[in-house]
Amino acid sequence: MKRIYLDHNATTSLDPEVLKAMMPYLTGEFGNASSIYECGRMAQKAVVEAREKVARLIGAQSDELFFTSGGTEADNWALKGAAEALRDKGNHIITTVIEHHAVLHTCEYLEEQGFEVTYLPVDEYGLVDPAAVEQAITDQTIIVSVMYANNEIGTIEPVEEIGKIVKEKGILYHIDAVQAVGKIPVDVNAIGVDLLSMSAHKLYGPKGVGALYIRKGVKINNLLHGGAQERNQRAGTENVAGIVGFGKAAELSCDNLIETAERLTRLGDRLAKGITEKMDHVRFNGYPLHRLPGHVNVSIEFVEGEALVMSLDMQGISVSSGSACAAGSADPSHVLLAIGLPHEIAHGSLRMTLGKDSTEADVDEVLTILPRIVEKLRAMSPLYQ
Amino acid sequence: MKRIYLDHNATTPLDPEALKVMMPYLTEEFGNASSIYEKGRVTKKAIAEAREKVARLIGAQSDEVFFTGGGTEADNWAIKGAAESLRDKGNHIITTVIEHHAVLHTCEYLKEHGFEVTYLPVDEYGLVDPEAVKQAITDQTILVSVMYANNEIGTIEPVAEIGKIVKEKNILYHIDAVQAVGKIPVDVNAIGVDLLSMSAHKLYGPKGVGALYIRKGTQIKNLIHGGAQERMRRAGTENVAGIVGFGKAAELAFDHLSETEERLTQLRDKLLNGMMEKMDHVRLNGHPIHRLPGNVNVSIEFIEGESLLISLDMKGISASSGSACTSGSLDPSHVLLAIGLPHEIAHGSLRVTLGKENTEADVDYLLDILPEIVQKLRAMSPLYEAYLKGEGNRV
Amino acid sequence: MYSEKVMDHFSHPRNVGQIENADGTGQVGNAKCGDIMKIDLKIEDDHIVDVKFKTFGCGAAVATSSMVTEMVKGKTIEAALAISNKAVAEALGGLPPQKMHCSNLAADALHEAIKDYQKKQAQ
Numbered sequence: 023m024k025r026i027y028l029d030h031n032a033t034t035s036l037d038p039e040v041l042k043a044m045m046p047y048l049t050g051e052f053g054n055a056s057s058i059y060e061c062g063r064m065a066q067k068a069v070v071e072a073r074e075k076v077a078r079l080i081g082a083q084s085d086e087l088f089f090t091s092g093g094t095e096a097d098n099w100a101l102k103g104a105a106e107a108l109r110d111k112g113n114h115i116i117t118t119v120i121e122h123h124a125v126l127h128t129c130e131y132l133e134e135q136g137f138e139v140t141y142l143p144v145d146e147y148g149l150v151d152p153a154a155v156e157q158a159i160t161d162q163t164i165i166v167s168v169m170y171a172n173n174e175i176g177t178i179e180p181v182e183e184i185g186k187i188v189k190e191k192g193i194l195y196h197i198d199a200v201q202a203v204g205k206i207p208v209d210v211n212a213i214g215v216d217l218l219s220m221s222a223h224k225l226y227g228p229k230g231v232g233a234l235y236i237r238k239g240v241k242i243n244n245l246l247h248g249g250a251q252e253r254n255q256r257a258g259t260e261n262v263a264g265i266v267g268f269g270k271a272a273e274l275s276c277d278n279l280i281e282t283a284e285r286l287t288r289l290g291d292r293l294a295k296g297i298t299e300k301m302d303h304v305r306f307n308g309y310p311l312h313r314l315p316g317h318v319n320v321s322i323e324f325v326e327g328e329a330l331v332m333s334l335d336m337q338g339i340s341v342s343s344g345s346a347c348a349a350g351s352a353d354p355s356h357v358l359l360a361i362g363l364p365h366e367i368a369h370g371s372l373r374m375t376l377g378k379d380s381t382e383a384d385v386d387e388v389l390t391i392l393p394r395i396v397e398k399l400r401a402m403s404p405l406y407q
Numbered sequence: 408m409k410r411i412y413l414d415h416n417a418t419t420p421l422d423p424e425a426l427k428v429m430m431p432y433l434t435e436e437f438g439n440a441s442s443i444y445e446k447g448r449v450t451k452k453a454i455a456e457a458r459e460k461v462a463r464l465i466g467a468q469s470d471e472v473f474f475t476g477g478g479t480e481a482d483n484w485a486i487k488g489a490a491e492s493l494r495d496k497g498n499h500i501i502t503t504v505i506e507h508h509a510v511l512h513t514c515e516y517l518k519e520h521g522f523e524v525t526y527l528p529v530d531e532y533g534l535v536d537p538e539a540v541k542q543a544i545t546d547q548t549i550l551v552s553v554m555y556a557n558n559e560i561g562t563i564e565p566v567a568e569i570g571k572i573v574k575e576k577n578i579l580y581h582i583d584a585v586q587a588v589g590k591i592p593v594d595v596n597a598i599g600v601d602l603l604s605m606s607a608h609k610l611y612g613p614k615g616v617g618a619l620y621i622r623k624g625t626q627i628k629n630l631i632h633g634g635a636q637e638r639m640r641r642a643g644t645e646n647v648a649g650i651v652g653f654g655k656a657a658e659l660a661f662d663h664l665s666e667t668e669e670r671l672t673q674l675r676d677k678l679l680n681g682m683m684e685k686m687d688h689v690r691l692n693g694h695p696i697h698r699l700p701g702n703v704n705v706s707i708e709f710i711e712g713e714s715l716l717i718s719l720d721m722k723g724i725s726a727s728s729g730s731a732c733t734s735g736s737l738d739p740s741h742v743l744l745a746i747g748l749p750h751e752i753a754h755g756s757l758r759v760t761l762g763k764e765n766t767e768a769d770v771d772y773l774l775d776i777l778p779e780i781v782q783k784l785r786a787m788s789p790l791y792e793a794y795l796k797g798e799g800n801r802v
Numbered sequence: 803m804y805s806e807k808v809m810d811h812f813s814h815p816r817n818v819g820q821i822e823n824a825d826g827t828g829q830v831g832n833a834k835c836g837d838i839m840k841i842d843l844k845i846e847d848d849h850i851v852d853v854k855f856k857t858f859g860c861g862a863a864v865a866t867s868s869m870v871t872e873m874v875k876g877k878t879i880e881a882a883l884a885i886s887n888k889a890v891a892e893a894l895g896g897l898p899p900q901k902m903h904c905s906n907l908a909a910d911a912l913h914e915a916i917k918d919y920q921k922k923q924a925q
Contacts, residue, residue, distance in 0.1 A: 027446070033439040033644060041433050048426050048613070054418040057727065058713065058803055059720040060410065062417075091476025091615060094633040094643035124633030124642060131632050223644060228433070230476065230615045230646025245630075247516050248479040248509030257509060258479035259418060259608060261615025264649075328443065335444035342442060711836060713860035717804075717812060730836060730860065739836065751833030751858075787818045787864065789829065789840040789856040 025338045026384045030224075030377035031173050031201060031317070032342055036267070037226040043270040044228065047263035055260040056251060065262045072269025076233055079272040080199075080218065081209040088234050088252045089265050093200040093221030095245070096234040097124035099256070100196045100217040103242030104165050105132050108194065112162035118142045118150050118179075119360045121169050124219075125198050126356075129167075138162070147309035148177035148361050156187045165194045170202035170218075174344055174357040174373060175308030176317030178206065185214040194240065200224055200232075204275035205314055206283060216240045222264065226378070227271030231264035278378075286316030286376050289385055293318050293374060296389035301396055307361060307371060316376030319344075321358075321367045324406035325399040330372055333395040339388060344371040366405065408723045411769045415609075415701060415762035416558050416586060417727055422611040425655040429613065432648035440645045441636060450647045457654025461618055464657040465584075465603065466594040473619050473637045474650050478585040478606030480630070481619040482509035484641070485581045485602040488627030489550045490517050493579065497547035503527045503535050504745045505562075506554050509604075510583050511741075514552075523547070532694035533562035533746050541572045550579045555587035555603075559729055559742040559758060560693030561702025563591065570599040579625070585609055585617075589660035590699055591668060601625045607649065611763070612656030616649035663763075671701035671761050674770055678759065679703050681774040686781055692743060692756060701761035704729075706743075706752045709791035710784040715757055718780040724773060729756040751790065804861055805895035811865035816872050819854040826922065828914025830907045837863045839911040841871070845919055850874050850882055855911070862897050862905035866890050870908035879916055885909050 027035070047068065053061030055069050070084070077084040090096045105115065117129055119141045129139045140158045144150055150168055159166075166188045171178045181197055188195040196217040202208055203218075204225030210218055218235040222228055236242065236255075248257030275282070297304055303323035322330065327343030334341055344355030353359070354368035363371075374388070400406040412420070432453065438446025440454055455469070462469040475481045490500065502514055504526045514524045525543045529535055535553055544551075551573045556563045566582055573580040581602040587593055588603075589610030595603055603620040607613055621627065621640075633642030660667075682689055688708035707715065712730025719726055729740030730753075738744070739753035748756075759773070785791040804812070824842035831837040837859035844852035853875055857867040870890050874882045887909040891897045897906060 025446070029439070029442060029444075032442055032447075033437060035435075035437040036433050038434075044433075048421050048429075049423075050420075052418060052420040053725070054414070057414060057417055057725065058716055059414070059725040061412070061725060063803060091480065091646070092643045095476060095631055097633065098631050098642075122633065123635075127632035127642065131629075221644070228646075228648065229644055230649045244516075246479055246483050247512035248482065248507065250508075257483075257512065258477045259606075259614055261477070261613075261649075263613065264615045264646075331443060340438070340442070340444040340446050342444075709858065711859045711863070714812070714864055717809075717861045721809075721813065749833070750836070754833065754836045787815060787856050788858045789838050790833065790858045792820065792840075792856055 025340065026387060027340045028374040028376060028380065028384070028388065029340045029342050031373065031375040033223050033229065034226045034377055035379065036228055037271060037274055039274060040227055040267045040270045044263040044267040047266050055262055056249070065260070068262060068266050069260055072265045075269040075276070076220070076272040079208070079276045080203060080220070080235060081211055082235050083238065086235055086238055088236060088256050089260065089268070090232045090234055090256060091230055091261070092232040093219050093224070094124040096219035096232045097122070097198055098128050099234050099245035100219055100242065101125065101128045101132065101165065101167060103245055104194050104196065104217065105137055106243040107241055108164040112164040114138045114140070114160055114162035115165045115167065116140045116142065116155060116158045116163060117167040118144060118169070120144050120148055120172055120357045121167070122173055122198055122200065125167055125169070144360055146362050148172055148175045148357065149309055150179050150184065152180055152183040152187055155184050159191055159193065163191070163193050165196060167196040167198065170197050170199040170208065171206070171314050172308065172357060173201045174355055175319045175361065176314040177309040178202070178312040178314065181215070182213050189214045201314060204272070207279060210235055210237070217242070222268035222271055225271050225275050228264045228267040231261055231268045233268070282378050283315040286380070289376050289380060289382065290316040290318050292382065293385045293388065296385070297392070300389060300393045307358060307363070316380065318374045319371060321363060321371045322396055323367060323370055324403045325370045325396055327369055327371055329399055330370070330395065333399065334391065337391045337395070339391065342373045344368055344373065410723045410725065411772060413724060413726045413759045413761060413765065413769070413773065416758065416760040418608050418614065419611045419762055420764065421613055421652065422656055422659055424659060425612055425652045428655045429648040429652040432651055440647055441634065450645070453647060453651050454645055457650045460654040460658045460661070461605070464593070464661045465588060465605070465620060466596055467620050468623065471620055471623055473621060473641050474645065475617045475619055475641060477615060477617040478604050478609070479509040481604035481606070481617045482507070482583055483513050484619050484630035485604055485627065486510065486513045486550065486552060487517065488630055489579050489581065489602065490522055491628040492626055493549040497549040499523045499525070499545055499547035500550045500552065501525045501527065501540060501543045501548060502552040503529060503554070505529050505533055505557055505742045506552070507558055507583055507585065510552055510554070529745055531746050533557055533560045533742065534694060534697070535564050535569065537565055537568040537572055540569050544576055544578065548576070548578050550581060552581040552583065555582050555584040555593065556591070556699050557693065557742060558586045559740055560704045560746065561698040562694040563587070563697045563699065566600070567598050574599045586699065589657070590701070592664060595620055595622070602627070607653035607656055610656050610660050613649045613652040616646055616653050618653070667763050668700045671763070674761050674765060674767065675701050675703055677767070678770045678773065681770070682777065685774060685778045692746060692748070703759040704756060706748060706756045707781055708752060708755060709788045709794060710755050710781060712754055712756055714784055715780065718784065722776050727758045729758065730754050803898055807895045808861065808865040808897065811868040811894065812861045815864055815868040817854050817868065818856065820856060821852060821854050826915040826919025828911045828916070828918055830910045830914055831859070833858070836860065837905050837907060839863065839867050839907055841911040841915045843915045843919060845879065848879055850877055850879070860901070860905050862901040863907070865894055866906055866908035867911070869894050870912050874912060882912060882916060885912065
């Protein structure tokens, strides 16, 4: 059975060109990038080139980029490193209720360490109000952390407007851009951001590698201590193959960014329109306009998300859900609750995230299969009765 | 020119078999291991199998193994996580002066945060005295962290003896075993260790993945917060290919451990004896017997390490040195200074670490070219000139 | 890491050795920091007619020593004194940043040798 993968916000397949670029570093060029002999120098050069490519994707200079083991480490580093470095200045952090757990749980950790955290609410579309950010700022505020685009509902936040407010007050600004980078244009200077987290495997790069952008002149404490790698700011032998793969993936997405975004927006609209036409009692989650290309999050009333995901899986379609069962926790997605969905509606949410390998045929196939599954599940739902 | 890689303590080539099992996860099986659909289930199963293999290599149960982004992260996690979790019990940490920077710099970080750290000295062979550990323990001591084997001089520490002392006092025991696992038998239960750090790329696995062994029942705080991966103890989407590669590398190491250990020990001794025969003013660093198979660390008097490395590199040989220049700092290796070498002797150190693909011919080639290079460098060394004139100090 | 020129001077160092009864000898650096450079000069009519060096140190240390001997041969003392460590590094096509301080001492050794010569002359 040919499988249709519609969960690109969870992870993406490794681009074959990326794998090709990585292969030398998984075979002959295995040197430690810190070594001075030939194969070490080759590895070092490869890391330098990758850094340039990732920097270019977000409009940064290459010496502002630091590779990590992933987006989660980048978020942890940014927040803990900044909080520690600025502890003398204040103890207040502002973030939002719809952040990824990498930000939320790090903030909770910082609360245990004596920091105060304000979690800003969002509106029904998942948008953060820049005025709310401004009002939340106190003379103790040291960091504002807002995600660029939400992983579940795809809403793109007004990061530039927020940036203006934050920079006016001279506060450090962190953006979790894991879901945005590679999907939409991101320019660190246009936003005025100080710290920005990225992940390779969300943009057709390998898992196990990410990066933190640190604006020149911004000082944060290290998260991982040890060797002198990453210019003394992130210890640990460089994951050369992973870094090279990230670089290649960044280059590829940089080259095709606008055209891929446009195509996926059209495909996403086609999917959403089809769902509306073929099913009743559905509602779309997230902001209709400023949203990630190819991102559809829909609540299908009277059905439960995990059942939906499993039924689609049996038909060869991979998607995800904000359902509690799917996430392995007792509550449904904190994001869906934050935009005001009642529990039972949140449980019935379906997230379909298209990627560059998605085709019109994939969308049409889903539009054929999904209504049948929903009908079947609703037929056994007491709520529907 | 055929290149000979003799720097296996820095990193190892990825075993082709490990790469082979990684390939599916770099191509079609790219699913996120946390997803419930088929692609996710496949990767989840692969991770579970890898975990079992890594656990078996150190005699642990698989639910005691937690994957990380590498050995450095494992060290950071173990030490910071333990310190934070035990802060109410005490604030004293014991470690040694010859630890890897991943341990030393983490301890320095903790010192800034109110912890007291005792750095135990080592003897001329780099050995930690278990008795010294015992004496350093106070009622504030919450953690003892000792490396299993030193990355530079190859000395294997008396970790089981230290373990007995530490466990008697009911103190948490961490071992940085990055250089030991896969090279010599490691058994977490025989040692009685609570936390043990590992790295895949030191044992023919991929870079960017490591693991922390956490004994069942041991509570330490998380280092990386976020998603529920690694049973809620280490957040971040699993590096599936990396983890699978680590698993295969661990399996291969386990299956061939004693035979490789024996062969590399023989090769090591051949190399060392050859060096001693062919050159004068050479001294071995580290313990002559309690040392890693394949580790040769010598100080070659009157010459400087980086010059030696570049000269070897031009002849196709990759090795390393404790020289300041190669480490990018002003001082030579802290390990070589800790075993009592004077600066100029430490600067002239050469570390050759053999690995499973090395042959007797590799060793012969090195023995063939090294004396010539040393002679050439000594001919331009003012220290050697002074020595010949009788002004220099011999070691 | 190193330029081709550095590698050339490292692999084929010029003017290695010592001069018997040198007119001036200069030595800088110490074993602690990992670099020692010694330069011997033979001087006639205010001109450097021969120069030899010995160096204990890294690739950059050897290459800068070799380069400075080439730069200085046949020069007047005044011209030799004008040669800076920076000029030596530039003549080699540059050095890695971390080498600029610790291993770029060859001109200092040269200047010490000239000072030694001048001191002897004054006596």
